[in-house]
Amino acid sequence: MSAPVLTEQAVPPVVPVATGRSWYGYLRQPSAALSVLVLVVMVVMAVFAPLIAAEPAGAGPDVLQSPSGAHWFGTDDLGQDIFAQVVWGTRTSLVIGLAASLIAIVLGTAIGLASAYFRPIDAVATVITDVMLALPTLPLMIMLAAVVNPSVWTLTLIIGFFAWPEVARLIRSQGLVVSAMPYIDGARVLGASGWRIVTREILPAVVSLVIVSVLLTASRAVISEAGLSFLGLGDPDAWSWGRILLNAQRSGVIAIAWWQTLFPSLAILLLVLAATVAGMRFNDTRDPRRNGG
Amino acid sequence: MRKTVKGRWRLAVALGAALSLGISGCSLNEGNGSSSGSTDSSVLRIGTTTDVSNFNPLQSLSKTDSWILNAMYPHLLRIDENAKKAPELAKEYRYEDGGKTAVFVLRDDFKWTDGQPVVADDVKFSAEMIMKYKLGNVAAKLTWVESIEAPDATTVKFKLSQPYAPFAEGVGFWMSIVPKHVFEKAGDLSKFPNDSNWVGAGPFVLDSMTKGQRYVMKRNDNYPLAPGGKAAVSQVEYRVYPDVNTMMLALRNGDIDLMGTPVPVSAAKTFEGDSKIKMVKVGALGFAHLTYNMKNKYLADQDVRQALSMAVDTKSIISAVLQGDGQQMAGPISPIFSDYDNTEIQPYPFDPAGAKTKLTAAGYKDGNGDGFFDELSFGVACDQSNANITRVVQLFRESAAKAGIKLENECVERNTFLSRTKNGEYDIDASQWGVFDNPMDQLRSTYLSSNPGGINYNLLESPEMDQLINDAAGTTDAEAFKVKIKNIDKVVHDQAYLTPLYVENFQFAYNASKFTGFVPSPSDLLGMVTAYSLAQVTPVK
Structure with a gap:
């Protein structure tokens, strides 16, 4: 293993608290502002889904209608409105994306920080992380999801459980740099306990990286959820973008009802793109080389 | 400033890439794909969904295996x-x-x-x-x-x-x-794979195969049921298309000449306006049903089963899921067996309010006031790869809620579903019976406690039913036999052991500009690809 200082570029030990000014600087970048706007719209759509469109249910006479004024995104083979399905799908996708990413972040940050500061833990945790990273996650997720009863919560747990190693790896490398800083030695000399040093000194120094990870992990989780639902392993009672795609594929209408695949795909694309761009821009703003700091 | 320009540019590239992906996705079906492989006019290429899993015709139970094996044996x-x-x-x-x-x-x-x-x-x-x-x-x-x-x-x-x-x-x-x-x-035939050097007596016999791609069958030069003593088609080639969308496009593009699997009702429009493609409609030999697990304490109650039967809107299921292309059933005997179908019994009416009244009268209560009877919560198991049944479960769940019965959609991946079915791990089984060739065998396999056919999904153990079925099975007088079958039909209906959903019609699509003369049989097991049908096919000159 390489020396800690070589794993990542040095970062200032200064806690980059998101002050009003830095938020302003962040949002002044058009790509950041746009992606944040998209994320906000998605969240609003998820929260107020019942006000925007009635929950898709039952069967209607307008079967496989192309997009029109009455049905913005067209209808499926049961006559249900695709727009309503996409809006309600936002809920599932966001809930799973966020919850799974929180699981991954909590696990990953804890393991990453522990291994960055406590040497004995590092040896074990690194091996586990490496093994987890080497595992073919998609086949494993498919297997697990097929065995358990598919529901929003089991999916969240499965996706979250397989997403933590990347976070752990990222946090560890940053944590190693920070824990080699003189002020950590200072804290130790002053008699601070290991717990205090990790939670009060190192954690704040990596918190912006955690925020970036939340966004990136969430976008990966959304893709995983859509993928599993498309394979028929999603919650059959919850609308999700993957399920809309599955319905189209299963009923053999992909060739004649482009709207049934295009709109949920666009929604996935928009959400993932927005989360990724927002995360990347955020990472940029805290990069000292860019800020001349 | 430089930074923002770069950011904007990246976003534009990403969006551009996404759009072009979308556009190329759409152009997939424009019919510009070049047809590959043999263009010999007397090679009939048929789309199948999966590889042959077992070449032993005495053993195999798979539908797609039978298509190939039935042409040989x-x-x-x-x-x-x-x-x-x-x-x-x-x-x-x-x-x-x-x-x-x-x-x-x-x-x-x-x-x-x-x-x-x-x-x-x-x-x-x-x-x-x-x-x-x-x-x-x-x-x-x-x-x-x-x-x-x-x-x-x-x-x-x-x-x-x-x-x-x-x-x-x-x-x-x-x-x-x-x-x-x-x-x-071969010795022990339960272990005989029969996967090479095939000897058959059907119109076509397997000659070679490429797993995951194609199964090539050569004509048998002596098949007496074909006009002229042998099939007019010199070779039949099964090609594997796991996805039905792809198979339909392959037919439109001329990569195959016949789809072995039926065209989903929702997708029938795909071939509208295509003068070369013809659709043939056949009936079914099985039916879709909801079957209640009698080992469940509440489902063992006849009132609950009847209430559930009243909470299924079969008429609107047929009009929505099958686009009207199906028949309603009352008892377990399909109307296709007209001699045995008891026409005196009527399907349970769709009446959620009536179902609620019935359950209240039977002593079920909604103690916590959530709109659902406290004890009545069931899982409906189904195979999520079956498009129609998953839709049915979705609609059933909504209509049962109106009757105060809480249902959970347990449509799972196919293999999980099959193993659950086998182990009796379900409350309500929503599935489709493929082929019953006669009502007596059907009743024996579905209701005898000894479960000889392995499809007693009710897990029913009723001495009365056993007695009725065994009595009918031993009856040689044709008229008395019919009466007994009709009586069992009525008993099963009264008991509501199952709620029959529909008998659907299957539509098969083929390229009529290249081949003609198919003799279709009912069901998706037989369809257009029986040995007899393939032996009658002639290339269009």
């Missing part, structure tokens, strides 16, 4: 366009000895592809091996056989322990006849 009887039994290898059959001996008289002009004639000994051998090793679903149909005799090359006699009315029909239709001189060398 003859059966004694076949099912014709009108769902009636017709002669295939057997010229005729009769009962002797008061119904205790079934006699098949074989044709003398069938030949195996290695030159040997197909004789009565082959039939005797096939049946005896099935009984010895308990192979496939035919073993249960041979239960009563005490001995089999082949007095001459064209006569086979099955001696039965008791008369069983539909014995000859069931065995004649289901049992594949294999060449004794080839299969007896």
Whole structure:
């Protein structure tokens, strides 16, 4: 293993608290502002889904209608409105994306920080992380999801459980740099306990990286959820973008009802793109080389 | 400033890439794909969904396997366009000895592809091996056989322990006849893979295969059921398309000439306006149903089952999920068996309010006021790859909620579903029965406590039902037999052991500009690809 200082570029030990000014600087970048706007719209759509469109249910006479004024995104083979399905799908996708990413972040940050500061833990945790990273996650997720009863919560747990190693790896490398800083030695000399040093000194120094990870992990989780639902392993009672795609594929209408695949795909694309761009821009703003700091 | 420009640019590239992906996705179906492979006009290319999992015709239970195997190994009887039994290898059959001996008289002009004639000994051998090793679903149909005799090359006699009315029909239709001189060398037939050097007596015999891609079958130059003594098509090629969308595009693009799988109702529009593609409609030999697990304390209550039956809107399911292309059923006997279907019974009316009243009267309560009866919460298991059934479960869940019954959608991945079905791990089973060739075998497999067919999804153990079924099975008088079947139909309906959903029609699509002359049979197991049908096909000149 390489020396800690070589794993990542040095970062200032200064806690980059998101002050009003830095938020302003962040949002002044058009790509950041746009992606944040998209994320906000998605969240609003998820929260107020019942006000925007009635929950898709039952069967209607307008079967496989192309997009029109009455049905913005067209209808499926049961006559249900695709727009309503996409809006309600936002809920599932966001809930799973966020919850799974929180699981991954909590696990990953804890393991990453522990291994960055406590040497004995590092040896074990690194091996586990490496093994987890080497595992073919998609086949494993498919297997697990097929065995358990598919529901929003089991999916969240499965996706979250397989997403933590990347976070752990990222946090560890940053944590190693920070824990080699003189002020950590200072804290130790002053008699601070290991717990205090990790939670009060190192954690704040990596918190912006955690925020970036939340966004990136969430976008990966959304893709995983859509993928599993498309394979028929999603919650059959919850609308999700993957399920809309599955319905189209299963009923053999992909060739004649482009709207049934295009709109949920666009929604996935928009959400993932927005989360990724927002995360990347955020990472940029805290990069000292860019800020001349 | 430089930074923002770069950011904007990246976003534009990402969006551009996404859009072009979308556009190329759409152009997939514009029919500009070049057709590959053989262009010989007498090669019939058929789309199938999956690889052959078992080449042993005595053992295999898979639908897609049977398409290929049935073209190779003859059966004694076949099912014709009108769902009636017709002669295939057997010229005729009769009962002797008061119904205790079934006699098949074989044709003398069938030949195996290695030159040997197909004789009565082959039939005797096939049946005896099935009984010895308990192979496939035919073993249960041979239960009563005490001995089999082949007095001459064209006569086979099955001696039965008791008369069983539909014995000859069931065995004649289901049992594949294999060449004794080839299969007896294999020893234990339950382990015989039969995956090379095929010898068959059907119109086509497998010649080569590429797993995951194609199965090439060569014409048998001696097939007496084809006009002219052999099929007009020189070669049949099965090509594997796991996804139905891709298969439909392949048909439109001319990569295949016939879809083995039916076209989903929702997708029928795909071929509208395509003058080359023709659709043929056939009936079903099975039906879709909701079956209640009697081991569940609440589902064992007749009132609950009847209430559930009143909470399914079969009419709107047929009009929405099948686009109106299906028939309603009342009891468990499909209307296709018109002699046995009890027309006096009526389907339970769709009446959620009535169901609620019934349950309240039966003592069920909604103590916590959530709109659902406290005890009545069930999981509905289904195979999520079945488009129609998953839609049915979705609609059933919504309509049952109106009757105060909480249902959970447990449509899961196919293999999980099959293993749950096998182990009885479900409350309500929503599925589709593929092929019942006669009502007696159906009732035996679905309601006998001994569960001989393995599809007693009710897990019903009722001495009364056993008695009714066994009594009917031993009845040789045709009229009395009909009356007894109709009575069981009524009992099952009153008990509401199951809620029959619909008998659907299947639509098959083929390229009529290249081939003609298919003789379709009902069901998606038989459809356009029976041995008889393939032997009648001629290329369009």
